Amino acid sequence: MRRMQLWHLFLVPVCLIWVYPFVWMASTAFKSQREIFLGGVSVIPKQWTFDNFSRAWDTAHFGAYLSNTVVFSVTTVVVVVLVSATAGYALGRGNLPGKKIIVGLLIATMFIPQGYTIIPILKLVDAVHLQNGLLGAVLATAGPAHVVPILLFMGYFAGMPQELEDAALIDGAGYPRTFFRIMLPLTKPVISTVSLFTFMSAWNSFFIPLVFTLGRPDLRTLGVGMFSFFGQDSTDWGGLAAAAVISLLPIVAIFVLLQRTFVEGIAGSVKS
Amino acid sequence: MWHYIFLTPMALLFVAFTVWPMLASWWYSLFNWDGIGPASDWVGLANYTEVLQSPKFWHSFGNSFLFSLVAICVQMPLALLAAILLNSARLRGRNLYRLLLFLPVVTSTPVIGIIFAILLDPSGGLLNQILSWSGLSSAPVTFLSESYALPTLMVIDIWKTFGVTLVYWLAALQTVPGDLYEAASIDGANGRQRLRHVTLPVIAPIAVVILVLTFQGSMNPFDLVQAMTQGGPNHATDVVATYIYHYAFSPDLNAPRFGFVCAAGVVFGMVTLVITVLQGPLLRRYYLRGSR
Numbered sequence: 146m147r148r149m150q151l152w153h154l155f156l157v158p159v160c161l162i163w164v165y166p167f168v169w170m171a172s173t174a175f176k177s178q179r180e181i182f183l184g185g186v187s188v189i190p191k192q193w194t195f196d197n198f199s200r201a202w203d204t205a206h207f208g209a210y211l212s213n214t215v216v217f218s219v220t221t222v223v224v225v226v227l228v229s230a231t232a233g234y235a236l237g238r239g240n241l242p243g244k245k246i247i248v249g250l251l252i253a254t255m256f257i258p259q260g261y262t263i264i265p266i267l268k269l270v271d272a273v274h275l276q277n278g279l280l281g282a283v284l285a286t287a288g289p290a291h292v293v294p295i296l297l298f299m300g301y302f303a304g305m306p307q308e309l310e311d312a313a314l315i316d317g318a319g320y321p322r323t324f325f326r327i328m329l330p331l332t333k334p335v336i337s338t339v340s341l342f343t344f345m346s347a348w349n350s351f352f353i354p355l356v357f358t359l360g361r362p363d364l365r366t367l368g369v370g371m372f373s374f375f376g377q378d379s380t381d382w383g384g385l386a387a388a389a390v391i392s393l394l395p396i397v398a399i400f401v402l403l404q405r406t407f408v409e410g411i412a413g414s415v416k417s
Numbered sequence: 418m419w420h421y422i423f424l425t426p427m428a429l430l431f432v433a434f435t436v437w438p439m440l441a442s443w444w445y446s447l448f449n450w451d452g453i454g455p456a457s458d459w460v461g462l463a464n465y466t467e468v469l470q471s472p473k474f475w476h477s478f479g480n481s482f483l484f485s486l487v488a489i490c491v492q493m494p495l496a497l498l499a500a501i502l503l504n505s506a507r508l509r510g511r512n513l514y515r516l517l518l519f520l521p522v523v524t525s526t527p528v529i530g531i532i533f534a535i536l537l538d539p540s541g542g543l544l545n546q547i548l549s550w551s552g553l554s555s556a557p558v559t560f561l562s563e564s565y566a567l568p569t570l571m572v573i574d575i576w577k578t579f580g581v582t583l584v585y586w587l588a589a590l591q592t593v594p595g596d597l598y599e600a601a602s603i604d605g606a607n608g609r610q611r612l613r614h615v616t617l618p619v620i621a622p623i624a625v626v627i628l629v630l631t632f633q634g635s636m637n638p639f640d641l642v643q644a645m646t647q648g649g650p651n652h653a654t655d656v657v658a659t660y661i662y663h664y665a666f667s668p669d670l671n672a673p674r675f676g677f678v679c680a681a682g683v684v685f686g687m688v689t690l691v692i693t694v695l696q697g698p699l700l701r702r703y704y705l706r707g708s709r
Contacts, residue, residue, distance in 0.1 A: 149505060149507045149508055150508075150509065152502060152508060153509075153510075156502075156514055160514055160517045160518065163517060163518060163520075163521075163576070164517050164520060166529070166532050166533065166536060167520070167524075169532070169536065169543060170532050182541065227426070228426045228427050228430060229427065231423040231424070231426060231427065232423065232424055232426070232427035232428075234423055235419075235420045235421070235423035235424040236424070239420060241420050241421075241424070247424075251431075254435055261442065261657075261658075261661065261681075261682030261683070261685055261686050262438035262439055262441075262442050262682065263661075263665070263682075264441075264442065264445060264452070264665065264675050264678055264679055264682075265437060265438035265441035265442055265445065265679075266434060266438050267452075268441070268452075269433060269434070269437070269438070284434070285434070287430070288430045288433060288434030288435075289430075289431075289434045289435045290427065290430070290431045290434075290435050295427065319419075320419035320423075321419065324423070345523060348525065349523075349524070349525040349526065351525070351526060351527045351639070351640040351643070351644070352639055352640065352643075352658070352662075355643075356666065359666060367525065367528070368525045368526070368527040368528060368640075369527070371525075371527050371528045371531055371644075372527050372531070372643070372644055375531045375534070375644075379534075382535050385531060385532075385535065386532070386535075388528075389528045389531065389532055392525055392528045393524050393525065393528055396523055396524065396525070397520070397523060397524065400520075400523040401516075404516060404519075407523070408515075408519065408584055411581060411584045411585070411588075412584055412585070412587065412588035412591075413588075
């Protein structure tokens, strides 16, 4: 028992160093330019200032980037949830001919490396005149099959009792009404898992938003904005730290609140 | 009938954004094409010859695999050790430790990359300040120079994705039935013997799954490399994704080379596919052994 607790002597310093970049970022965001350049390892600023935040928010446009990122992430979540829920319902209930083939095809694509097909995707979005826009980036992110969400919805729908659908039919509800009013609301656990993971990866995605906003600096997301801010002014450490806090705070807050769902979701991918 | 209507959105997107781009990559790779107007300048396999003969491509290719090699050989064992420690019910505060070790995973890679670029700055970056105060190094260390940049990025990559591998291992450890440990203890096995003869054999089949997941997840760290070095200095940290990005979107290029980029993507995709498929029999063998 006592020997086990000795590990704290090792774990506490390791974890402190581990999260130090975040601590440094948060403290630098509140330090004055002068204090940053004088150096020093003190975590608590001598004089608190919000200059860095106002510079990042207005001059470096991180206010706009934040709302772009919210729009991009939320739209992606809505598209992914709707598309995979409807597909999961069609595949999970009833006997669709060719169901096994469709599911097999979807699973096979999990093993085919993607991400090197950006040129055709760009051309496709170009063809429907959505290039240089957030909607184009949403399509390019939500478009490629999200196999795991589809399988999750499929499994959940397949396990629901037939009486639910029968009762809805007797009450005169059609197929779409049964789905949206009765079946879909019952899949809340799946909806929340899928939403959380899609939201996290959309919020943190970089490659697609970067490519799709090359010609539209005003539509940059936080990650892309951070990249171009550093490219333009790599010496404004206070501003960069404040911009980083703006970018990371929402997602870290969501993670801390919902960590259980998150960690269980990742662990589930190993178990299944 | 409604079944088909409900399946349509997924099917349309699947064909448009998964199937078609793969086929189109092959087709475009046979053209010399700057992306303006339709591809019309047919060059046959010339792009492939150029890719296969380009030392820069093979260099970035090697770097991509080096990233996954490090993830498999360094990160996986370290994460297993951490998981064994943090799985122990007798360790107080283990949930907090897990939370802290997992934290980097949920953060945005380009943002983190830039924070690290500042921390590692040769003039005034925190790490160099500490090095010079402690007397460990008199001259500032240029962490992102041609010779050090690649190992630096790899260490940051391990830090950033460590939490995922840790959670994989923790999930694997929780599949070990508690009564096996009890039985081993009654037979007089000590901690090390229990680990060697109970824990490791039980989690071996899951370890192969973790290996495949780690391999797929670590192969091409575009976000980190692009944010911190953009493949530089002098291509030292180029991975296939940044190599492709350069030829397709770099502003200092006279004209983008979409055909060439597609050829490079196809070559890399094929090699990764072959490696993934080769892991198949290995997976199956371990699964069978585990279920026995």
